[in-house]
Amino acid sequence: MKTSADAPLRGAQPHCQTCSLNALCLPLSLTENDMEKLDDIIRRGRPIQKGQLLFKQGDESQSVFAVRTGALKTYTLASNGEEQITGFHLASELIGLSGYDAGKYPLTAKALETTTVCEIPMPQLDDLADDLPDLRKQLMRTMGTEIRHDQNMMLLLSKKNADERVASFLLDISQRYQRRGFSATHFRLPMSRVDISNYLGLAVETVSRVFTRFQKNEWIETQGKEIILLDNNTLYDLAGLTPVNEKCLHEA
Amino acid sequence: MKTSADAPLRGAQPHCQTCSLNALCLPLSLTENDMEKLDDIIRRGRPIQKGQLLFKQGDESQSVFAVRTGALKTYTLASNGEEQITGFHLASELIGLSGYDAGKYPLTAKALETTTVCEIPMPQLDDLADDLPDLRKQLMRTMGTEIRHDQNMMLLLSKKNADERVASFLLDISQRYQRRGFSATHFRLPMSRVDISNYLGLAVETVSRVFTRFQKNEWIETQGKEIILLDNNTLYDLAGLTPVNEKCLHEA
DNA sequence: CGTGGATTTGAATCACCTCAAAGGTCGTGG
DNA sequence: CCACGACCTTTGAGGTGATTCAAATCCACG
Numbered sequence: 001m002k003t004s005a006d007a008p009l010r011g012a013q014p015h016c017q018t019c020s021l022n023a024l025c026l027p028l029s030l031t032e033n034d035m036e037k038l039d040d041i042i043r044r045g046r047p048i049q050k051g052q053l054l055f056k057q058g059d060e061s062q063s064v065f066a067v068r069t070g071a072l073k074t075y076t077l078a079s080n081g082e083e084q085i086t087g088f089h090l091a092s093e094l095i096g097l098s099g100y101d102a103g104k105y106p107l108t109a110k111a112l113e114t115t116t117v118c119e120i121p122m123p124q125l126d127d128l129a130d131d132l133p134d135l136r137k138q139l140m141r142t143m144g145t146e147i148r149h150d151q152n153m154m155l156l157l158s159k160k161n162a163d164e165r166v167a168s169f170l171l172d173i174s175q176r177y178q179r180r181g182f183s184a185t186h187f188r189l190p191m192s193r194v195d196i197s198n199y200l201g202l203a204v205e206t207v208s209r210v211f212t213r214f215q216k217n218e219w220i221e222t223q224g225k226e227i228i229l230l231d232n233n234t235l236y237d238l239a240g241l242t243p244v245n246e247k248c249l250h251e252a
Numbered sequence: 253m254k255t256s257a258d259a260p261l262r263g264a265q266p267h268c269q270t271c272s273l274n275a276l277c278l279p280l281s282l283t284e285n286d287m288e289k290l291d292d293i294i295r296r297g298r299p300i301q302k303g304q305l306l307f308k309q310g311d312e313s314q315s316v317f318a319v320r321t322g323a324l325k326t327y328t329l330a331s332n333g334e335e336q337i338t339g340f341h342l343a344s345e346l347i348g349l350s351g352y353d354a355g356k357y358p359l360t361a362k363a364l365e366t367t368t369v370c371e372i373p374m375p376q377l378d379d380l381a382d383d384l385p386d387l388r389k390q391l392m393r394t395m396g397t398e399i400r401h402d403q404n405m406m407l408l409l410s411k412k413n414a415d416e417r418v419a420s421f422l423l424d425i426s427q428r429y430q431r432r433g434f435s436a437t438h439f440r441l442p443m444s445r446v447d448i449s450n451y452l453g454l455a456v457e458t459v460s461r462v463f464t465r466f467q468k469n470e471w472i473e474t475q476g477k478e479i480i481l482l483d484n485n486t487l488y489d490l491a492g493l494t495p496v497n498e499k500c501l502h503e504a
Numbered sequence: 505c506g507t508g509g510a511t512t513t514g515a516a517t518c519a520c521c522t523c524a525a526a527g528g529t530c531g532t533g534g
Numbered sequence: 535c536c537a538c539g540a541c542c543t544t545t546g547a548g549g550t551g552a553t554t555c556a557a558a559t560c561c562a563c564g
Contacts, residue, residue: 005287017528076407079492098400106400128386134428137378141353143395148350148358150402155328155336158453159407162552193511201410203553208512224561240331414520445543455521460544476529476543 005021011133015039024092024179025066026120026138034132041124042066047116054109054117055094061099063119067091068074070115071167071190075198088191090176094142112190157201160240165200166210167238170220185229192233269290276344277318278372278390286384293376296320298369305348306361306369312486313351315371319343321444322367327450328359336452339401340443342428364442377443409453412492415442417452418462419490422472426481437481 014029016039027035043063048054049069055075067089074095075083089095099105100122124227129136156165174220178184189196197207208242219235221228229235235243268279269292279287295315299322306317309329319341327335339361341347351357351504352374381388408417413479430436442450449459460494471487473480479485488494 016368076403078407078411081496082411084403084411086403086406097483098396098403101389101396102400103486124387129388134380136381136388137353142400144350144353147395147398148354149327149403150399150406151336151338151359152351154338154402154405154409156451157333157406159330192509196382198410204511205513205554206552209552210514215374242331251275445539456543457522457545458520461520465546 016043017212019068021066021068021092021180024171026094026135026142028138029134030132030138032231033132036131036133037128038120038135041121041128043119045117045119047114048111050111050113052111053112054115055105057105057108059105061103061105061122063121064094064100064125066107066118067093067095067117068078068121070116071112072109073112073191073195074107075111080116083108083198085131085195086153087146087194090190091180097139097143097146102141102150108238112195150199162200162202162206162210163213164238164240165202166196166207166214168240169196169242170198170227170229171232171235171239185232187227189225189227254343254444266296268294270382271320271403273318273320273344273432277395278346278387280390280392281386282384283386288427289380289384290372290387293373295371295373295382297369297371299366300363302363302365302367304363306363306367307357313348313355313357313374315359315373316346316348316377318370318372319345320368320370321349323364324361324367325364325443325447325451326359335360337447337449339398340407340425340447340451342442343432349391349398352395354363364447365492366466398478412452414452415465416490417454418448418459418466419487420492421448421452421491422479422481422493423484423487437484438451439479441477441479 007072016022016025016035018031019027021023024034027038030038049082054072055063069091070092072089072095073085073091074087075085079081081196094172095109095117096105098107125139129139160168173189174184174187177187179238191199193207194204197204200207211220211222211248215222217231217234219229219231268287269284271277271279271391279290282290284460291329307313307315321343323343324347325335325337325342326339326341341361347361348357348389350359350464364458375426377391412420417441425441426436426439429439443451443461445463446456449456451460462472463472467474468482468484471481471482471483473482
């Protein structure tokens, strides 16, 4: 079993057609021919370093991005300057679609570690979406998934207690790694405890205490950012999910 | 000034072309000709009574709906059966798009009062979206707006206190009525206090107390569901918005 | 090897919740 | 038209889970 420490791409993959992520990414369900057209408009830049911004709230939104390697967080700024993390984005996931029509990005995207992305200029993506029905459908699917994720977060933020939130979070990450072929029970969290607490609407100290308690109960094992899930049943139970139902935050 | 008690449509309006809401609704930015094509696939049924469901979480999703008159709430069900309201939907607003690709509605839609809707069958909308670029763009705009709304709600639910939540809520509703040509300061809330509290992630009692306190401070005046906003500046301040920035929950 | 940030732990506080009960409102049926 | 009941809203009192504040410890990195 690969671990999340492995890069999903051994070398730089300059084309969608040969990218190991294409079955999870935008090209999903595109024909070979359509995929080439999409590939033609994609720009692949140099890696972004940890802490750097991919784009900033209020910037003119010009592109949508697909994460190739690494991870990012997106967050909105409250008027008092506080940030609310709205999502973490792992390889193959799309960022920036919520600013598709708005002209400006409604949130900021910051790299959690060294990250490479595929940049898809919006005007050209827009044109292509008119020509390729499958691409349009995939874009709308992605937006629908995002809406369902956010609505699940609303449920989490307004109804779940600290334990339930952390369990939901761990299982969400677990399932997303699993879909990418990594271990569902042993992975490395790319984000800090502060980021987790912000995302879950809790204080850092609370998240820390929950992690400690989960470990005491032998539900998980933690070593810094390394996580091992020991008791999936309990975690699923806490999260309000059934292990059968593999669909978590990202799959409504 | 009209008040929200007036129906936005004097008589039944059987066509998008003559509907007073078309500038706010899906036909926005469509040409006369394209609007006719959209109009052709729209079904207009009999009114839904208060408390009735438009569709239910888990149902096969077959249509998108535009609210013609009245109001609905949409909510997701937690595993323990608790409901989390994800949105209120007033005239001209679209419901059901988040289930566009999913096959099943990821939430339930219930009428808050007698409500009429335009039903747009998804397969035909889907086909039409391939033919009419403007319609596709409008659909994606609508989904983008929904995403921004939900992310603003995440911010509200995890960072704002009770006062700030209620202020945000009142201003959101106010602005949405205003866009429809109604008074921004005097309106009738179509939903119960219980619904408001659920939506805002608070206990009913807390919402009630906040309303009482706002009234004592002469920031608002309430008479049951009737609301008058007296001190917009304070409310905007609480909500973390600037009165200049007219864009609230629905306009990121 | 030292430094600054991140994480953990402890103690005290607080905003909101829960429980309980008293009004209000609305629709229904007599 | 009024009385009744069901439900919604408001108000009060007390409890609590999570926060805040403070400080020790761990860790990554130059």
